[in-house]
Amino acid sequence: MPTFRQLEYLVTVVDTGSFTRAAEHLHVTQPALSHQMRALESAVGGPLLERLPRSVRLTPMGRAVLPHARAALAEAGRLHTVARRTAGLEEGELEIAAIYSVSLGILPPVLRAWRQRHPGVRIRLREYPHTDRLQAAIAGGRADLAIGPVPVAWEGPIHELGAEEFAIVLSADDPLADHPTGSVVLTDLADRAWVHYAPDHGLADLLDHVCVEAGFHPQAAIRVEQTSAAPLLAAAGLGPALVPANIIPPHFDGVLLRPDPPVRRTLTAYTRARPDPLTVAFADFLADQARVDPTGFAAAATLVDRTDTPARGQNL
Incomplete structure (x- = not known):
């Protein structure tokens, strides 16, 4: 069975990128570190690391083992607080x-x-x-x-x-900003270029999903990495944005409209x-x-009642 020390050595080698730096960080000799890594590889039944001229790279087995090693170290690191956590x-x-x-x-x-x-x-x-x-x-x-x-x-x-409710953010001078119902049908925005999200952002998936359900693919005027940037850019007139209503501050220059149908x-x-x-x-x-x-939607409330209609795209 792998030991705690061996798992710590593996994680440190990966995080530092080399056996030399890992040995310095762990205050052990490099031969001792190499010996423990070989013992770990023997215990798990295969190579975990490939040595390159200036770095190391995880093997497929190493990539599978690393998350479990990190989890084991994290649990061990928290053990000393468990007793105090239990007592009050x-x-x-x-x-x-x-x-x-x-x-x-x-x-x-x-x-x-x-x-x-x-x-x-x-x-x-x-x-x-x-x-x-x-x-x-x-x-x-x-x-x-x-x-x-x-x-x-x-x-x-x-x-x-x-259920987290979403709002459409528009600039104050947008033609749809003063819609009397306080809502907007997504197809009314089909020809707009949106304040979109970076491809690896979960809200990019959500926006694409609800727009496709409405019958169109949203075009991006700009893509943002941070969720907080989307409503600010939409309020500045760069395009509509789909944002969680709960992130909108109390004093906000843009206009919030409820998507029709609602997005949650x-x-x-x-x-x-x-x-x-x-x-x-x-x-x-x-x-x-x-x-x-x-x-509380108008005041950018955080969540709607859990008995409300199930969220569209809730697993995205």
């Missing part, structure tokens, strides 16, 4: 992974309320542009809890938070199979604090 949640560290819109929208007030109750618990937030990368991060042990769309084929606990996606919080008490406590707290009145 007074201390410890919680690592949270979230998609961009969550860290901009529903999470800040929840973290503020949590901090007031548990000031001794440190929070580390990791942000991801796409639900696939978010799910891979929590599966690979990079966080205790993930917050985002419904994960695919997830075996651990899942807390449903509600279910948000969840999920953990690995056996979360520790601190993670369970935060997941329960999040599920309680994230529920808001469904009439």
